[in-house]
Amino acid sequence: MTFADGGGGENVRLATYVPRVPKPTTVFVCSACATESAKWHGQCPGCGAWNALAEETRTAPNGRAPSRRAARPVRLAEVQAERHDRLSTGIGELDRILGGGIVPGSLVLIGGSPGIGKSTLTSMALGNLQGAGRRTLYVSGEESAAQIRLRAERLPGAALEVPVLAETDLDTVLATLDAERPEVCVVDSVQTLHAADLTSAAGSVGQVREVADRITRLAKARNIAVLLVGHVTKEGALAGPRVLEHLVDCVLQFEGERERTYRTLRALKNRFGSTNDVGVFEMRQGGLVEVADASARFVGEATRAPGSVVLAAMEGSRPLLVEVQALVSPSELVPPRRVANGIDRNRLALVLAVLGRHAGVGVGSADVFVNVAGGVRVDEPGADLAVALAVASAARGVALGGGESPVACFGEVGLTGELRSVGHPDRRLAEARKFGLSPVIAPGEATATLRQALKVALGGRQARAA
Numbered sequence: 001m002t003f004a005d006g007g008g009g010e011n012v013r014l015a016t017y018v019p020r021v022p023k024p025t026t027v028f029v030c031s032a033c034a035t036e037s038a039k040w041h042g043q044c045p046g047c048g049a050w051n052a053l054a055e056e057t058r059t060a061p062n063g064r065a066p067s068r069r070a071a072r073p074v075r076l077a078e079v080q081a082e083r084h085d086r087l088s089t090g091i092g093e094l095d096r097i098l099g100g101g102i103v104p105g106s107l108v109l110i111g112g113s114p115g116i117g118k119s120t121l122t123s124m125a126l127g128n129l130q131g132a133g134r135r136t137l138y139v140s141g142e143e144s145a146a147q148i149r150l151r152a153e154r155l156p157g158a159a160l161e162v163p164v165l166a167e168t169d170l171d172t173v174l175a176t177l178d179a180e181r182p183e184v185c186v187v188d189s190v191q192t193l194h195a196a197d198l199t200s201a202a203g204s205v206g207q208v209r210e211v212a213d214r215i216t217r218l219a220k221a222r223n224i225a226v227l228l229v230g231h232v233t234k235e236g237a238l239a240g241p242r243v244l245e246h247l248v249d250c251v252l253q254f255e256g257e258r259e260r261t262y263r264t265l266r267a268l269k270n271r272f273g274s275t276n277d278v279g280v281f282e283m284r285q286g287g288l289v290e291v292a293d294a295s296a297r298f299v300g301e302a303t304r305a306p307g308s309v310v311l312a313a314m315e316g317s318r319p320l321l322v323e324v325q326a327l328v329s330p331s332e333l334v335p336p337r338r339v340a341n342g343i344d345r346n347r348l349a350l351v352l353a354v355l356g357r358h359a360g361v362g363v364g365s366a367d368v369f370v371n372v373a374g375g376v377r378v379d380e381p382g383a384d385l386a387v388a389l390a391v392a393s394a395a396r397g398v399a400l401g402g403g404e405s406p407v408a409c410f411g412e413v414g415l416t417g418e419l420r421s422v423g424h425p426d427r428r429l430a431e432a433r434k435f436g437l438s439p440v441i442a443p444g445e446a447t448a449t450l451r452q453a454l455k456v457a458l459g460g461r462q463a464r465a466a
């Protein structure tokens with residue numbers, strides 16, 4: 001078959017005509033680690049996750065040679081850097097964790113499990129910013145405008161004045177952002193937006209990456225600060241690829257248990273501030289309320305019963321007193337139950353083993369439950385001693401320190417039964433003293449081993465003069 005090229009010139013065989021259309025290819029992308037592979041695998045070759053590979057269609061690059069023009073590097077001193085004041089969200093704890101407010105043009109990813117209060121927190125921040133005369137925009141792909149209004153009605157500030165856009169199409173969102181040019185925008189959530197030119201479903205790795213990438217580019221070009229809300233998976237990682245974490249300037253994690261009132265907000269990454277701080281909030285009818293003095297609350301609520309001890313923990317650079325409770329009860333199960341809420345299960349197993357082997361407190365076939373009160377999560381070795389004391393006190397049925405006032409402690413338990421020092425002992429001690437907790441049981445000369453610490457705590461004698 002042939003065809004004429006109009007002018008009656010030479011004929012071209014259609015069979016040899018190659019269209020210059022980029023060819024779509026199919027790749028399989030892991031939804032946990034974003035590893036790409038040409039074939040589908042049951043187990044991701046990158047991170048070993050099972051059943052995590054999802055198909056994605058890609059358009060191959062159109063084969064044009066890349067530009068080879070050299071660019072001129074600039075000396076840093078010659079770079080024009082405008083100084084922008086940070087935008088205060090009016091929520092003290094949030095500002096503190098961001099490093100003093102939102103940096104204009106920055107991208108903040110806020111992750112958290114369902115119902116934890118991400119939409120509430122971001123709505124409150126936008127309401128305060130709007131009230132302070134900033135231009136804001138709330139983009140929601142999850143809820144209708146009516147639902148957002150209902151939430152805003154119970155929030156303080158100018159939450160009802162915030163313009164909202166209930167939309168899931170990425171191009172519409174980007175065009176609106178470009179037209180409205182807000183100073184601060186919330187996108188709730190990154191997993192619900194959908195780029196029409198990608199075939200994969202909203203929330204898939206490719207979509208999430210594309211959505212975040214295009215929003216980032218527009219936000220940087222137009223100097224729009226964006227708070228991106230992201231869902232987390234059951235395991236606690238941000239759903240979708242970790243690549244999102246590299247893309248943004250700041251990653252905040254909103255934690256806590258939905259049924260509990262306390263929630264903690266911490267920075268996992270911050271290009272403009274430290275990642276050491278943590279904020280404590282409480283969910284109330286009027287929205288999230290900052291708990292400025294969380295230690296006072298937790299100490300006030302602490303029981304003086306057997307099985308209770310106050311842990312002088314460090315949440316980043318901030319000392320926090322939390323109550324650790326234990327219950328030891330006879331079990332009919334083999335093996336017996338070991339339940340840990342708010343602490344690592346493996347740490348509990350380690351502490352129980354050391355208690356039995358080196359401190360004469362065997363819980364053998366009993367069920368052991370350990371709980372950090374208030375739904376707080378403590379991820380530091382300094383919690384070991386609190387777990388050990390709480391379990392020993394529960395097992396013996398004896399209140400620590402004679403049950404008069406709560407006993408505070410901190411320290412790491414070593415495998416040979418020794419107590420090891422942990423970071424910031426002075427700040428922990430100062431915080432415990434502030435609330436009249438004395439003595440404080442901590443690694444020291446008279447309490448070098450877990451056995452000695454137990455003797456001091458259960459005997460009610462004075463601990464190391466700390």
Ligand SMILES: Nc1ncnc2c1ncn2[C@@H]1O[C@H](COP(=O)(O)OP(=O)(O)OP(=O)(O)O)[C@@H](O)[C@H]1O
Nearest residue numbers: 113114115116117118119120121258283284285286
């Ligand atoms: N009137 C109220 N008083 C107290 N708490 C409330 C009230 N209304 C809702 N809540 C709490 O607010 C939480 C929901 O908050 P929010 O919608 O901000 O969460 P989210 O993290 O955005 O959830 P999702 O992942 O579903 O988007 C619920 O856990 C609920 O307990």
Ligand SMILES: [Mg+2]
Nearest residue numbers: 118119142188
């Ligand atoms: Mg929400």
